[in-house]
Amino acid sequence: xxxxxxxxxxxxxxxxxxxxxxxxxxxxxxxxxxxxxxxxxxxxxxxxxxxxxxxxxxxxxxxxxxxxxxxxxxxxxxxxxxxxxxxxxxxxxxxxxxxxxxxxxxxxxxxxxxxxxxxxxxxxxxxxxxxxxxxxxxxxxxxxxxxxxxxxxxxxxxxxxxxxxxxxxxxxxxxxxxxxxxxxxxxxxxxxxxxxxxxxxxxxxxxxxxxxxxxxxxxxxxxxxxxxxxxxxxxxxxxxxxxxxxxxxxxxxxxx
Amino acid sequence: xxxxxxxxxxxxxxxxxxxxxxxxxxxxxxxxxxxxxxxxxxxxxxxxxxxxxxxxxxxxxxxxxxxxxxxxxxxxxxxxxxxxxxxxxxxxxxxxxxxxxxxxxxxxxxxxxxxxxxxxxxxxxxxxxxxxxxxxxxxxxxxxxxxxxxxxxxxxxxxxxxxxxxxxxxxxx
Numbered sequence: 001x002x003x004x005x006x007x008x009x010x011x012x013x014x015x016x017x018x019x020x021x022x023x024x025x026x027x028x029x030x031x032x033x034x035x036x037x038x039x040x041x042x043x044x045x046x047x048x049x050x051x052x053x054x055x056x057x058x059x060x061x062x063x064x065x066x067x068x069x070x071x072x073x074x075x076x077x078x079x080x081x082x083x084x085x086x087x088x089x090x091x092x093x094x095x096x097x098x099x100x101x102x103x104x105x106x107x108x109x110x111x112x113x114x115x116x117x118x119x120x121x122x123x124x125x126x127x128x129x130x131x132x133x134x135x136x137x138x139x140x141x142x143x144x145x146x147x148x149x150x151x152x153x154x155x156x157x158x159x160x161x162x163x164x165x166x167x168x169x170x171x172x173x174x175x176x177x178x179x180x181x182x183x184x185x186x187x188x189x190x191x192x193x194x195x196x197x198x199x200x201x202x203x204x205x206x207x208x209x210x211x212x213x214x215x216x217x218x219x220x221x222x223x224x225x226x227x228x229x230x231x232x233x234x235x236x237x238x239x240x241x242x243x244x245x246x247x248x249x250x251x252x253x254x255x256x
Numbered sequence: 257x258x259x260x261x262x263x264x265x266x267x268x269x270x271x272x273x274x275x276x277x278x279x280x281x282x283x284x285x286x287x288x289x290x291x292x293x294x295x296x297x298x299x300x301x302x303x304x305x306x307x308x309x310x311x312x313x314x315x316x317x318x319x320x321x322x323x324x325x326x327x328x329x330x331x332x333x334x335x336x337x338x339x340x341x342x343x344x345x346x347x348x349x350x351x352x353x354x355x356x357x358x359x360x361x362x363x364x365x366x367x368x369x370x371x372x373x374x375x376x377x378x379x380x381x382x383x384x385x386x387x388x389x390x391x392x393x394x395x396x397x398x399x400x401x402x403x404x405x406x407x408x409x410x411x412x413x414x415x416x417x418x419x420x421x422x423x424x425x426x427x428x429x
Contacts (some may be wrong), residue, residue: 082357117323126302126325131286131366132327134336166327167300215370 005022008245015238022231026118029228033213039205042164050201057216058202066193068185071100075122076185077109078193084109086122088192099141099180103163110151117165134168141178150175265427281367286338289351289365292328293336298329307320316393317341317414334360335423340404341415343369343408347420350412352384352419357427359387360380362416364427375412388418 035042044207057081071086077097079086084094096113101108106125108205109116113230114131118126119182130136135153142150143158150171153156157175214221289300301323305313313321321400329336334355340347353360362384364376374380380402388396395417401409 021366055266119324123324124322127323128327166302215342 006241006245008242011238011245015235015242016229017254018235018238022228022235025224025228028211029225032208035208036205037214042206042229044208048201049204049207054202054207058180066190067096068182068183068189069097069100070150070183071109071118072107072120072122076189076209080193083247084111084116085193086118088196089122090196091118091124092116092127098138100186101141103149103215104170106165106240108149108165110138112138114163115151134170136143140177141180142175144171144173144175152177166240214222259339272285279368279372281373282365283406284351284363284365286349286351286365288339289363290336290390293351293353293361295327296331298334299362300329301330303407303422305365309359309425312393312421313418316417328422328426330366330426334424337422338365338420339415339419341411341418342371343411345369348408348411348415350415352416352420352423354419354423357388357414357420357424359384359420361385362412362419364412369408371392372402373404373406374402380409387416387420389417389424393417394423395420 012017035044039045060090063204065080067079069077069079075087077091077100078087079096080092082093082095084091085095091109092114094114094116097111099110101110103122104130107118107120109118113130113136115128117127119125130138135151135155135158137155138153138227142152142157148171151168152175154235157171161167161169161170172227210216212225214223217224257262264377288291303309304325305321305323310320326337326339334353337352337354338349339352340349348364348368349366351365353362362381364381367373367376380400383397383399390396395413399409399416401415404418
């Protein structure tokens with residue numbers, strides 16, 4: 001079979017449209033690549049980005065509501081967008097607390113999938129997730145009839161073996177559910193927690209790296225960057241093809 | 257024919273519909289790892305991190321280990337530990353089994369990063385078998401890296417040193 005290149009006009013039309021469509025992404029790829037190659041010179045890792053859109057992409061935006069609870073009489077436990085704070089100190093990544101069980105040497109903050117053990121001063125002693133607990137999801141916290149703390153789950157109810165909360169015993173008796181009362185914090189306290197939550201933001205290096213690979217926009221961004229790479233190959237191919245294909249005008253002038 | 261606005265809308269939806277979060281991959285449930293590591297059910301214990309231990313841990317892994325105590329499982333001279341260390345942005349949950357003064361096994365239990373999951377394969381984890389810590393808290397042999405998984409390899413190497421140190425502390429008690 002005799003294969004022939006398309007007409008030069010067709011190749012150039014494809015080349016032009018491919019160039020226009022991929023120009024924006026090629027530009028992004030080139031600029032971010034240049035910047036990343038000179039990270040230390042440009043001090044990209046020392047430039048924090050705190051724009052709400054960027055923080056939202058990294059799951060750091062203040063989209064959630066602040067929930068606060070009293071703990072250890074005068075202290076406050078705060079939950080904000082998957083993060084727990086003890087007063088103004090970051091404690092752990094966790095979902096909303098279901099109960100706070102205060103003990104003599106260890107207090108326990110119980111969430112759906114984690115138990116966070118705290119000292120009376122609010123220092124984190126240990127964090128146990130559901131992979132190491134006798135249940136998968138906690139639904140509530142309660143007390144047994146003899147006033148022992150109780151963890152209530154679809155996989156059964158459990159009491160700590162002792163005050164150290166290392167091992168758990170199954171409990172099948174009657175119990176009372178203890179609800180956790182939230183308090184209403186003032187605006188300045190909420191702002192302090194928001195600032196702590198967002199920290200100094202995300203470094204420009206990290207943002208440029210994820211923009212370069214397309215990861216800043218998840219799999220959609222990665223796919224677009226993959227397509228851009230394919231577009232580069234096609235642009236090179238169509239450019240060379242157009243160069244190899246003589247234009248009809250030159251052909252006519254050559255033959256006359 | 258679709259208007260450019262429709263195409264633009266679809267493109268923005270695809271781009272913005274997903275964030276950069278990685279997915280948690282559970283390769284081996286910690287409770288199964290513990291059950292597989294001992295012939296009989298082990299005793300669950302806790303090691304309190306005293307000031308001296310915390311200083312040593314910081315020297316080994318380069319930062320404070322979160323919390324004031326670490327739980328472990330013991331049967332005779334054999335211990336198992338489930339420790340976490342951040343590779344790039346998310347913690348890697350890793351199980352270690354130790355006996356005598358050396359490591360018997362290392363398994364990656366839960367991986368949460370988007371890159372570097374190759375560290376879970378035996379060609380990498382088998383290197384940790386027989387690993388020992390000298391008096392200066394250095395490993396007796398080097399750990400070969402994996403291209404594209406450098407941060408995860410470094411995190412697991414640090415954790416293996418920590419596990420050996422913690423095991424040594426429990427044997428001294």
